[in-house]
Amino acid sequence: MTGLPMIWGLGLAAILFVLGLLGVLVRRNILFMLVSLEVMLNAAGLAFVVAGARWGDADGQVMFLIILTVAAAEVAVGLALALQLFRRTGSVDADAAMRLRG
Amino acid sequence: MTAAFLIAAAVAVLTTALALTRSNAVHALLYLVVSLLAVAVVFFLYGAPLAAALEIIVYAGAIIVLFVFVVIMLNLGPEATEQERRWLQPDIWVGPSLLAAVLLVELAVLLTDGSAAAAGVVGPAGTRAVEARAVGIRLFGPYLLAVELASFLLLAGLVGAWHLGRRPWQGSPAREEEGEAP
Amino acid sequence: MVGLLFLVPLLPFLGFLVLLVGGGRLPRRAVEAIGVGSVALSFAVAVLVAIGFAGLEGESYRQTLWRWMATGGFSADIGLWLDPLSLVMMLVVTGVGALILLYSVGFLRGEAGARRYFAAMTLFVASMLVLVLADNLLFLYLGWEGVGLCSYLLIGFWYREPANGAAARKAFLVTRIGDAALLLGLVLIVASLGTLDIPVLQDRAPEAWTAGSTLPVAAAALLLAGAVGKSAQLPLQVWLPDAMAGPSPVSALIHAATMVTAGVYLIARMHGLYALAPAVQTAVAAIGALTLLLAAISALGQSDIKRVLAWSTISQIGYMVMALGAGAWGAAIFHFMTHAFFKALLFLAAGLVILRLHEEHDIRRMGGLAMKLPVSFAGFLAGAASLAALPVVTAGAYSKDLILWQVAASTEGGLLLWLAGAIGAVLTALYIFKAVFLVFFGPMQTAPEPAPASPAMLGPIVVLAVLAVFGGGLAVPAQLAGTLPAPPLAGAPGHPPLAFALVSAALPLLGLAIAWALYVGRRGPLTGLAASRAVARAAPVAAAGFGFDALYERLFVRPWHALARTLRDDPADRPAAGLAGLSLGGYRLLRETQTGRVRWYAASLAGGMAAALALGVLS
Numbered sequence: 001m002t003g004l005p006m007i008w009g010l011g012l013a014a015i016l017f018v019l020g021l022l023g024v025l026v027r028r029n030i031l032f033m034l035v036s037l038e039v040m041l042n043a044a045g046l047a048f049v050v051a052g053a054r055w056g057d058a059d060g061q062v063m064f065l066i067i068l069t070v071a072a073a074e075v076a077v078g079l080a081l082a083l084q085l086f087r088r089t090g091s092v093d094a095d096a097a098m099r100l101r102g
Numbered sequence: 103m104t105a106a107f108l109i110a111a112a113v114a115v116l117t118t119a120l121a122l123t124r125s126n127a128v129h130a131l132l133y134l135v136v137s138l139l140a141v142a143v144v145f146f147l148y149g150a151p152l153a154a155a156l157e158i159i160v161y162a163g164a165i166i167v168l169f170v171f172v173v174i175m176l177n178l179g180p181e182a183t184e185q186e187r188r189w190l191q192p193d194i195w196v197g198p199s200l201l202a203a204v205l206l207v208e209l210a211v212l213l214t215d216g217s218a219a220a221a222g223v224v225g226p227a228g229t230r231a232v233e234a235r236a237v238g239i240r241l242f243g244p245y246l247l248a249v250e251l252a253s254f255l256l257l258a259g260l261v262g263a264w265h266l267g268r269r270p271w272q273g274s275p276a277r278e279e280e281g282e283a284p
Numbered sequence: 285m286v287g288l289l290f291l292v293p294l295l296p297f298l299g300f301l302v303l304l305v306g307g308g309r310l311p312r313r314a315v316e317a318i319g320v321g322s323v324a325l326s327f328a329v330a331v332l333v334a335i336g337f338a339g340l341e342g343e344s345y346r347q348t349l350w351r352w353m354a355t356g357g358f359s360a361d362i363g364l365w366l367d368p369l370s371l372v373m374m375l376v377v378t379g380v381g382a383l384i385l386l387y388s389v390g391f392l393r394g395e396a397g398a399r400r401y402f403a404a405m406t407l408f409v410a411s412m413l414v415l416v417l418a419d420n421l422l423f424l425y426l427g428w429e430g431v432g433l434c435s436y437l438l439i440g441f442w443y444r445e446p447a448n449g450a451a452a453r454k455a456f457l458v459t460r461i462g463d464a465a466l467l468l469g470l471v472l473i474v475a476s477l478g479t480l481d482i483p484v485l486q487d488r489a490p491e492a493w494t495a496g497s498t499l500p501v502a503a504a505a506l507l508l509a510g511a512v513g514k515s516a517q518l519p520l521q522v523w524l525p526d527a528m529a530g531p532s533p534v535s536a537l538i539h540a541a542t543m544v545t546a547g548v549y550l551i552a553r554m555h556g557l558y559a560l561a562p563a564v565q566t567a568v569a570a571i572g573a574l575t576l577l578l579a580a581i582s583a584l585g586q587s588d589i590k591r592v593l594a595w596s597t598i599s600q601i602g603y604m605v606m607a608l609g610a611g612a613w614g615a616a617i618f619h620f621m622t623h624a625f626f627k628a629l630l631f632l633a634a635g636l637v638i639l640r641l642h643e644e645h646d647i648r649r650m651g652g653l654a655m656k657l658p659v660s661f662a663g664f665l666a667g668a669a670s671l672a673a674l675p676v677v678t679a680g681a682y683s684k685d686l687i688l689w690q691v692a693a694s695t696e697g698g699l700l701l702w703l704a705g706a707i708g709a710v711l712t713a714l715y716i717f718k719a720v721f722l723v724f725f726g727p728m729q730t731a732p733e734p735a736p737a738s739p740a741m742l743g744p745i746v747v748l749a750v751l752a753v754f755g756g757g758l759a760v761p762a763q764l765a766g767t768l769p770a771p772p773l774a775g776a777p778g779h780p781p782l783a784f785a786l787v788s789a790a791l792p793l794l795g796l797a798i799a800w801a802l803y804v805g806r807r808g809p810l811t812g813l814a815a816s817r818a819v820a821r822a823a824p825v826a827a828a829g830f831g832f833d834a835l836y837e838r839l840f841v842r843p844w845h846a847l848a849r850t851l852r853d854d855p856a857d858r859p860a861a862g863l864a865g866l867s868l869g870g871y872r873l874l875r876e877t878q879t880g881r882v883r884w885y886a887a888s889l890a891g892g893m894a895a896a897l898a899l900g901v902l903s
Contacts (some may be wrong), residue, residue, distance in 0.1 A: 062248075
């Protein structure tokens with residue numbers, strides 16, 4: 001294995017993370033917001049893997065696995081919520097949940 | 103190697119951007135699959151074959167399939183696509199883009215701080231990749247508790263998703279509103 | 285027969301109770317019969333009591349009905365006290381009261397609210413009788429407040445007119461100032477002497493107090509303040525002219541004959557106390573003299589016939605108070621009696637005129653009524669003559685001449701007081717005959733309604749006219765001699781010298797002559813004087829009663845209103861409310877961040893993260 005600068009991987013992770021954040025902020029469709037969240041989680045995992053690879057340590061991939069678990073659980077619950085929102089409001093608009101405001 | 107990374111990174115960024123700007127959910131998901139595959143290539147290049155495999159299996163496989171199922175269940179037609187297009191007016195991009203740009207600049211400043219660790223090169227020539235074996239030993243060694251907790255999390259996610267996703271009861275207030283749904 | 289005394293106040297009170305409880309179901313005739321009958325019966329009993337009292341040994345008769353309260357060292361009874369002073373008061377109150385109630389039957393014919401009227405009137409008579417017959421000051425105070433309440437109720441009898449309600453409130457509040465002072469005086473007396481029993485008090489006060497020391501002066505001054513409020517003397521005289529908003533018989537009974545003289549009665553009753561406070565007694569005389577002059581001038585400036593009579597009442601009570609101040613106790617009570625006759629007569633006659641002219645009050649729009657309303661004319665003329673104290677032929681002459689003589693001759697009085705009384709006598713004749721000439725002589729301006737007056741109205745006028753003319757023959761001062769101390773005359777007691785009597789007789793005749801020249805003859809130098817600029821400038825001042833109303837308005841009413849407006853917003857509550865407002869504002873501000881938009885929350889998170897990173901980057 002020849003070297004790749006760690007900063008490249010971290011830079012890619014940062015770009016992907018910010019893109020995901022942009023998606024969360026911009027999209028009103030709750031489905032797309034969940035997709036964006038996945039992108040952000042994935043970027044975080046990428047950062048861990050790259051950092052772990054820099055030191056040749058397995059911990060980075062362990063963290064990636066845990067993030068993967070979180071992402072799986074999050075997407076399952078999030079999609080269930082999206083379904084429920086669609087059933088109740090007839091829309092996938094996240095702002096439709098404003099009615100929940102206390 | 104460098105060229106492979108650059109191509110993969112370019113593909114990942116481009117397809118992610120495309121995925122997040124699509125009006126049609128299925129198109130977006132297809133772009134996302136490509137993006138995830140590109141990230142898997144990056145993982146492989148950084149010497150993390152297990153992570154690359156899991157990225158493909160879990161992300162590009164399971165999670166995307168889950169999204170597709172939900173899209174099927176919601177049964178969004180062309181009018182939903184139309185609505186997406188209406189929601190994506192250029193002016194709503196301004197604020198979030200500014201915020202995102204600030205964040206990106208800050209991250210860039212932090213990464214290019216000049217510290218030796220950040221500037222270092224991954225794996226001097228000859229270093230072995232971190233194999234699945236090492237990860238497994240680590241997971242079921244010091245991180246056993248974390249693995250158990252992750253299993254709890256998955257169980258909780260399972261129960262929560264089941265509870266939230268089922269149809270409302272007969273007679274509950276949500277029942278009447280369901281009739282309004284298209 | 286004296287034992288029937290308790291029936292005198294009880295009968296009107298029973299009448300009141302019957303009217304109060306069963307009045308709604310009673311026919312009108314029964315209401316009138318109960319109202320007049322209870323008071324008339326009370327008068328009959330009073331006459332029997334008087335006859336019995338005449339045959340009684342001793343100067344007084346006391347009837348204790350039951351013990352009202354007994355706490356610690358203080359006790360008060362429901363008890364009645366009859367002596368010549370209260371006898372005179374009792375007979376006048378019941379007699380004049382019965383006549384005026386009879387008149388009211390005719391006056392209120394066709395008017396709604398008869399039950400309310402007769403109930404209040406009988407309650408008033410009962411309260412007034414309690415006031416004059418009470419044997420202790422606490423019971424007297426009960427009657428004192430009772431008459432004040434009835435006065436309030438009856439001034440506002442035509443309550444649909446807001447001005448009448450305002451007049452009633454004004455009367456109640458202004459007299460309340462005096463009442464509060466009186467109550468303080470009673471508390472002071474109880475605290476220092478331990479009793480409110482009037483005979484005991486008269487004995488105990490000279491023993492406990494030295495003349496002129498602080499306590500008797502304070503007590504006497506507080507009692508004087510109470511009397512000033514009730515009797516509409518300076519400076520609390522402002523309520524009485526407005527009190528004319530009530531029906532004429534109410535004005536006759538309450539605001540002329542009886543209630544407003546309660547202050548005179550109180551001072552006369554407590555004469556022993558005033559003997560211990562010479563300074564206050566001098567103040568009494570000064571207040572009386574000032575009031576009689578001021579009120580007489582004000583009466584001259586009025587054009588409303590009832591307000592003329594109201595100011596005249598204030599002025600005449602001023603005479604009584606001046607007499608009290610000069611130590612002429614008997615003369616004051618004598619004048620009270622004749623005043624009750626002729627002033628009630630004047631009010632009843634004026635009420636009849638007003639009724640027949642359809643609520644016309646302005647004497648400038650009356651005229652030539654002498655032939656049209658002969659009984660009113662005769663009654664008003666008799667009352668006016670008696671008020672002006674035309675010599676020999678009227679009752680008022682005897683009482684007023686007695687006052688003038690005793691004031692002049694008294695060591696407490698003097699020439700200054702006599703001069704005030706003499707000027708007042710001229711003015712009295714002038715203003716009342718001005719009214720007589722304007723109302724009954726000259727060209728007719730408003731035609732009276734031709735309906736014949738009911739005998740219920742004419743009868744009392746005739747009876748009172750007879751009393752106003754011949755009432756001077758009642759030897760009241762002689763009867764009172766044993767009860768009230770003799771006036772401290774400088775010379776030997778006896779009849780005034782002839783010259784003095786002639787001057788006294790000339791004074792009202794002078795006023796009459798001036799009135800004749802001004803309002804009938806309309807010639808001569810006086811007319812020019814009356815038309816001069818000085819008089820024209822003074823007239824509005826007199827009409828406004830020397831601007832006391834405006835002064836009080838500016839001095840008390842407006843600051844009070846301003847204070848009330850300030851306090852209405854509860855300024856003391858501001859800090860607490862501010863704290864609550866701050867919390868509320870904070871809550872509103874924070875609530876705005878809870879938009880319910882998930883993306884907004886995400887943006888907040890991202891913004892916070894950016895800020896935190898910026899801190900790390902920039903530091």
